Amino acid sequence: MSASVLFDAPGPRARAWTFAGNVLGAVVAIGVAVWVLIQLNAKGQLSWDLWGPVFSTRTWQYYLLPGLVNTLRAAAFAIVGSLVFGLLFGMGRLSQLAPVRWVCGVFVEFLRAVPVLLMMVFFYGLFGVLLPGVSDKAFLAVVVALILYNGSVIAELVRSGVGNLPRGQREAGLVVGLTEGQALRSIQLPQALVAMLPAMVSQIVVVLKDSALGQIIGYQELLRAGQIVYSGDGNPLQVLTAVAVVFILLNVLLTVVAHRLSKLLSSRTAAAPLEGTGIGNPTAVAGGSRV
Amino acid sequence: MNDYLSGLGSLVERYDVLGAFWTNIQLTFWGALIALVLGTVLALMRISPIASLRWVGATYVNILRNTPLTIIMTFMVMGVWTALQLQLADTFESNFFRLAVVGLAVYHAAFVCESIRSGVNTVPLGQAEAARAIGLSFLPAARLIILPQAFRGAIAPLGNTLIALLKNSTVAAAASVSWETASTMKTMIEFNPNYLWGIFAMFALGYVILVIPIGVLTTWLSQRLAVQR
Amino acid sequence: MRKHTMGLLAMAAATTLTLSACGGAEVGGESEGEETAAGGEGITIGIKYDQPGLGLQDGAEYTGFDVDVAKYVANELGYSEDQITFKETPSANREAMLQNGDVDMIFATYSITDERKEVIDFAGPYFVAGQDLLVAADNTDITGPEDLEGKNLCSVTGSTSAEKIKTDYAEGVQLLERPGYAECVTALSAGQVDAVTTDDIILAGLAAANGDGNLKVVGNPFSEENYGVGLPKGDDRCEDINAAITKMIDEGAWEDAVAANTEGTDYTPNADLNPPTPEACA
Numbered sequence: 099m100s101a102s103v104l105f106d107a108p109g110p111r112a113r114a115w116t117f118a119g120n121v122l123g124a125v126v127a128i129g130v131a132v133w134v135l136i137q138l139n140a141k142g143q144l145s146w147d148l149w150g151p152v153f154s155t156r157t158w159q160y161y162l163l164p165g166l167v168n169t170l171r172a173a174a175f176a177i178v179g180s181l182v183f184g185l186l187f188g189m190g191r192l193s194q195l196a197p198v199r200w201v202c203g204v205f206v207e208f209l210r211a212v213p214v215l216l217m218m219v220f221f222y223g224l225f226g227v228l229l230p231g232v233s234d235k236a237f238l239a240v241v242v243a244l245i246l247y248n249g250s251v252i253a254e255l256v257r258s259g260v261g262n263l264p265r266g267q268r269e270a271g272l273v274v275g276l277t278e279g280q281a282l283r284s285i286q287l288p289q290a291l292v293a294m295l296p297a298m299v300s301q302i303v304v305v306l307k308d309s310a311l312g313q314i315i316g317y318q319e320l321l322r323a324g325q326i327v328y329s330g331d332g333n334p335l336q337v338l339t340a341v342a343v344v345f346i347l348l349n350v351l352l353t354v355v356a357h358r359l360s361k362l363l364s365s366r367t368a369a370a371p372l373e374g375t376g377i378g379n380p381t382a383v384a385g386g387s388r389v
Numbered sequence: 390m391n392d393y394l395s396g397l398g399s400l401v402e403r404y405d406v407l408g409a410f411w412t413n414i415q416l417t418f419w420g421a422l423i424a425l426v427l428g429t430v431l432a433l434m435r436i437s438p439i440a441s442l443r444w445v446g447a448t449y450v451n452i453l454r455n456t457p458l459t460i461i462m463t464f465m466v467m468g469v470w471t472a473l474q475l476q477l478a479d480t481f482e483s484n485f486f487r488l489a490v491v492g493l494a495v496y497h498a499a500f501v502c503e504s505i506r507s508g509v510n511t512v513p514l515g516q517a518e519a520a521r522a523i524g525l526s527f528l529p530a531a532r533l534i535i536l537p538q539a540f541r542g543a544i545a546p547l548g549n550t551l552i553a554l555l556k557n558s559t560v561a562a563a564a565s566v567s568w569e570t571a572s573t574m575k576t577m578i579e580f581n582p583n584y585l586w587g588i589f590a591m592f593a594l595g596y597v598i599l600v601i602p603i604g605v606l607t608t609w610l611s612q613r614l615a616v617q618r
Numbered sequence: 619m620r621k622h623t624m625g626l627l628a629m630a631a632a633t634t635l636t637l638s639a640c641g642g643a644e645v646g647g648e649s650e651g652e653e654t655a656a657g658g659e660g661i662t663i664g665i666k667y668d669q670p671g672l673g674l675q676d677g678a679e680y681t682g683f684d685v686d687v688a689k690y691v692a693n694e695l696g697y698s699e700d701q702i703t704f705k706e707t708p709s710a711n712r713e714a715m716l717q718n719g720d721v722d723m724i725f726a727t728y729s730i731t732d733e734r735k736e737v738i739d740f741a742g743p744y745f746v747a748g749q750d751l752l753v754a755a756d757n758t759d760i761t762g763p764e765d766l767e768g769k770n771l772c773s774v775t776g777s778t779s780a781e782k783i784k785t786d787y788a789e790g791v792q793l794l795e796r797p798g799y800a801e802c803v804t805a806l807s808a809g810q811v812d813a814v815t816t817d818d819i820i821l822a823g824l825a826a827a828n829g830d831g832n833l834k835v836v837g838n839p840f841s842e843e844n845y846g847v848g849l850p851k852g853d854d855r856c857e858d859i860n861a862a863i864t865k866m867i868d869e870g871a872w873e874d875a876v877a878a879n880t881e882g883t884d885y886t887p888n889a890d891l892n893p894p895t896p897e898a899c900a
Contacts, residue, residue: 116439119437120440120441137473159677211552211556211596212596213557213559213571214556219574223578223589223714224585227585229719235720307456307457309457310459314459314563314575315711316715326798329799330668330674334463334464334467334804338460346456466796470810474809481792565795580737582737
């Protein structure tokens with residue numbers, strides 16, 4: 099699509115150039131790939147002794163799959179929690195009452211500015227003091243930190259989702275006799291939510307990726323499970339690659355779902371569907387041409 | 390209260406909290422610089438008419454953007470440095486620092502690329518058509534019409550990427566940069582649990598102070614430079 | 619439209635509930651019948667998962683000297699083997715996991731030190747190891763900690779062994795910190811560090827499991843590490859644990875466990891210091 103903005107329809111000479119560039123690019127790309135493989139081979143990193151254990155049932159049954167379950171579990175709790183949190187605080191930021199707006203705004207901006215890892219470390223320490231009897235505090239710390247951060251991101255999504263609606267939507271609501279609050283709840287929010295759905299699916303990508311930080315406070319998610327595997331087998335490069343591939347497949351799948359969703363939903367809302375960037379700052383998209 | 394504050398103050402000196410923040414600022418600076426260069430190259434590849442380059446750019450972005458940064462950081466030390474024996478400096482301290490910078494850069498380059506691309510996408514087709522209509526060929530059209538507008542459209546997402554990079558610099562902890570903020574905070578809390586709230590408030594506030602100006606600046610810039618349509 | 623959104627929300631919530639019903643997965647073992655950490659039906663014991671010969675996760679099993687002692691002590695305290703839940707306690711997280719109640723006690727090559735005693739309690743010691751160095755088998759210039767000046771050393775995050783070398787022996791040593799010893803051994807095998815330091819018994823196990831005969835323990839221990847049982851501050855089971863350890867030593871089960879877990883290494887514990895007598899409880 100961008101190509102059509104930047105380029106005229108190519109003539110025969112431009113086509114020849116493009117073709118030459120295409121071949122050259124492919125040769126360079128393949129060359130780099132081959133060079134990497136040669137380097138890997140020279141360091142003995144392609145040996146089956148190192149790759150074999152990655153594909154064994156034992157590795158997956160006892161280490162990686164349980165780790166994956168823990169990753170998904172933390173992500174599932176975090177995404178539902180941040181949805182609730184995000185809706186509450188997003189509505190708070192759109193409230194008619196200035197103090198509510200203000201408090202929610204400060205809270206959300208604060209949470210968006212603090213690194214998730216710092217929050218995890220803090221909550222891990224805090225739960226130790228607050229919840230002495232509860233096991234699995236690392237899990238709780240991971241989930242709560244992810245909820246607070248991603249919830250504040252979703253709160254922003256809610257706000258910008260409503261802001262992106264054409265003004266006429268709210269005005270039409272007021273004209274038929276709804277109050278501001280009623281117009282927000284029954285006209286603006288539902289459409290904003292539909293527009294946000296793809297972005298929320300993308301936000302799951304962020305949650306999944308950030309759950310790997312749990313490793314640092316000792317939560318046994320997929321990456322930590324991988325570390326235990328390569329501790330035994332001495333093949334960090336291979337196991338890390340396998341773990342990364344699992345994350346990439348999951349996330350690509352989610353991104354595809356988000357994209358499909360945004361196409362599907364575009365007829366159901368007056369706002370343009372938002373797609374997240376996967377870095378957790380939705381304003382990158384919300385700040386597009388519609389603002 | 391005063392005892393608490395002075396106790397906290399002595400902790401700040403003992404654990405060199407300011408030095409830790411300085412480390413993260415440096416990580417962010419170098420990471421952002423390399424990510425900007427690499428990301429721009431990737432963006433050019435992705436909008437170029439050459440299919441193979443577009444494919445390489447897209448593959449890079451899809452792989453890097455979907456991998457947890459923690460894995461990339463662990464990979465820098467255990468994969469690149471240990472298994473592939475790539476050494477970036479003579480002393481360990483700067484070696485791990487540079488490995489962390491590279492890890493941050495290759496990850497965020499994917500987001501820089503997408504930011505720039507989204508900037509290009511804000512330019513309406515009519516602009517390019519108008520440019521060609523008045524006789525500008527590709528390069529002048531790109532230089533005078535498309536890119537200036539694309540750059541303005543990319544400011545907000547680039548600013549967001551920079552903020553994310555600053556916060557993500559704490560993940561350098563996974564690349565053995567044990568003197569940065571997250572590791573420092575973890576050690577401080579472990580050995581001084583009674584200062585838990587104070588320690589967290591201090592570090593959190595530090596990041597708020599660093600992040601807010603970047604946010605305000607990019608919002609201001611992107612609004613000031615926004616193309617009226 | 620609203621109904622539609624709510625439906626999706628409900629679906630997401632349902633998915634979570636399903637997942638939560640499965641409970642957390644125990645990396646490396648079945649977690650069925652797990653109760654809360656403190657008290658109740660079972661007992662949660664912190665061990666290492668990545669130290670061959672001491673605490674190692676081997677598929678669904680846990681093996682090693684720490685594990686054997688832990689099982690014996692738990693048994694003496696009235697817990698059968700299926701009431702024990704093992705949990706990984708990496709070096710950097712041990713104090714926090716005890717303070718937080720994530721585990722009831724820790725058998726994880728946990729040296730008794732005054733600094734740690736300020737935040738947790740110890741029972742034992744049940745073994746005395748000494749800090750030593752692991753180097754490449756053909757390395758002849760490192761015979762003790764003094765030789766590390768200007769060399770590269772690896773140790774784990776949160777352990778004191780590396781700090782000790784830096785302050786007491788070789789100021790110019792360069793430190794790599796990783797979350798587990800096995801990562802250090804990987805770096806040593808790759809030639810990126812010259813030595814790995816920690817306690818001799820740990821190094822022996824690592825060399826036997828990961829070294830393929832290319833690594834050796836220097837054999838010149840320069841400290842005395844008393845492995846204790848980590849307990850939360852104020853725990854009342856210290857006396858019982860000490861009695862169990864004494865019984866284990868008297869019965870000969872201790873000796874059997876040492877022999878079984880150091881098989882295949884050329885390591886023998888320091889006979890002057892082992893087996894130790896547990897200290898009086900605080």
